[in-house]
Amino acid sequence: MREAVPSRPAAPSVRGLVEDLLAGDKRAAAKLISLIEDDEPEAAEALALVYPHTGRAHYVGFTGAPGVGKSSLIDRLVRDLRSRGKKVGVVAVDPTSPYSGGAVLGDRIRMADTGIDPGVFIRSMATRGHAGGLALATFDAVRVLDAMGMDLVLVETVGAGQSEVEIAGRAHTTVVVEMPFTGDAVQTMKAGILEIGDVYVVNKCDLADPDVLVANLRFQIEERDGWRPPIVRTSALKGSRIDELADAIGRHRAFLESSGRWEARERARARQEILENARRILATRVREGPTGAGFEALVGEVVARKTDPQSAAVRLLAQGAAATKSQDRRTRPSSRPRARKR
Numbered sequence: 160m161r162e163a164v165p166s167r168p169a170a171p172s173v174r175g176l177v178e179d180l181l182a183g184d185k186r187a188a189a190k191l192i193s194l195i196e197d198d199e200p201e202a203a204e205a206l207a208l209v210y211p212h213t214g215r216a217h218y219v220g221f222t223g224a225p226g227v228g229k230s231s232l233i234d235r236l237v238r239d240l241r242s243r244g245k246k247v248g249v250v251a252v253d254p255t256s257p258y259s260g261g262a263v264l265g266d267r268i269r270m271a272d273t274g275i276d277p278g279v280f281i282r283s284m285a286t287r288g289h290a291g292g293l294a295l296a297t298f299d300a301v302r303v304l305d306a307m308g309m310d311l312v313l314v315e316t317v318g319a320g321q322s323e324v325e326i327a328g329r330a331h332t333t334v335v336v337e338m339p340f341t342g343d344a345v346q347t348m349k350a351g352i353l354e355i356g357d358v359y360v361v362n363k364c365d366l367a368d369p370d371v372l373v374a375n376l377r378f379q380i381e382e383r384d385g386w387r388p389p390i391v392r393t394s395a396l397k398g399s400r401i402d403e404l405a406d407a408i409g410r411h412r413a414f415l416e417s418s419g420r421w422e423a424r425e426r427a428r429a430r431q432e433i434l435e436n437a438r439r440i441l442a443t444r445v446r447e448g449p450t451g452a453g454f455e456a457l458v459g460e461v462v463a464r465k466t467d468p469q470s471a472a473v474r475l476l477a478q479g480a481a482a483t484k485s486q487d488r489r490t491r492p493s494s495r496p497r498a499r500k501r
């Protein structure tokens with residue numbers, strides 16, 4: 160556990176870290192993502208500095224059942240995109256990993272040739288217990304890679320639970336990965352999967368005939384907002400049709416831009432993130448607990464039936480907002496609440 164005690168040696172200034180990041184320094188990126196992962200107070204300051212430099216990268220979320228081949232596909236895709244001259248960042252979300260800065264994706268995909276390649280940055284994140292929730296922390300990390308100058312940022316989520324679907328839905332492009340031999344795969348698909356994909360991949364085509372699954376998918380997937388999600392048959396193992404996947408992802412970006420959907424997705428994400436941050440800040444204030452004479456006066460009023468608990472809560476929050484406003488004028492852009500440590 161990190162302690163923000165005065166005796167701790169001074170960390171390199173956040174501003175310096177961000178400057179290094181903007182110059183493409185991978186160590187700065189790694190440090191900034193660690194700050195986000197650990198929910199350190201400096202993270203808010205860093206993100207405020209990073210944010211104006213974001214907005215160019217294409218965020219691509221990958222979702223699908225464990226073991227379908229998401230990491231393997233991303234590995235192949237990174238190479239394909241590099242051969243097209245694109246810079247690629249990867250964030251792998253592992254909500255249960257106890258290792259801070261661990262390398263769940265990296266274990267399997269420790270691409271020997273990408274460690275020194277300045278055009279690739281791969282990082283897995285353990286964000287269990289993050290006060291702001293998985294999706295928020297993940298996209299904070301994605302932004303770091305965006306600001307670093309990556310053309311695409313690929314996000315791998317594990318499984319297809321609620322938060323994974325949420326993360327995938329927040330990307331510009333969502334890639335849903337399936338594999339052919341899971342019997343009635345389409346029926347066993349988690350609800351929602353058929354609605355969230357912009358591109359579908361049937362992977363492991365070297366192992367089984369994908370025709371039935373592809374036909375089922377084609378039958379069930381509907382056109383949305385003028386885009387009919389393509390279905391790509393790949394083998395990540397053999398590296399086949401990875402170029403088709405890269406093309407499909409690129410076509411989806413072009414579609415988003417030409418149709419105005421890119422802007423719409425940006426707005427949807429901004430809306431969601433403002434509310435999530437507000438909720439998190441509020442939750443922290445409530446959790447830290449209001450004390451003092453003002454609070455006790457409110458308690459007295461409720462006990463005396465001069466006001467009711469709900470009205471008292473509304474007044475309490477109004478007071479809190481006023482206090483915070485004057486405090487924020489004196490200090491940094493925002494103070495990020497620390498994660499509750501176990």
Ligand SMILES: Nc1nc2c(ncn2[C@@H]2O[C@H](COP(=O)(O)OP(=O)(O)OP(=O)(O)O)[C@@H](O)[C@H]2O)c(=O)[nH]1
Nearest residue numbers: 224225226227228229230231362363366394395396
């Ligand atoms: N035969 C075959 N095996 C594959 C293919 N793609 C991935 N695999 C294998 O399937 C296993 C799981 O692949 P991963 O890429 O780790 O799958 P994942 O979806 O990232 O798995 P999680 O991150 O655990 O959800 C590994 O043993 C891969 O080598 C493929 O196209 N064909």
Ligand SMILES: [Mg+2]
Nearest residue numbers: 229230264315
């Ligand atoms: Mg994986």
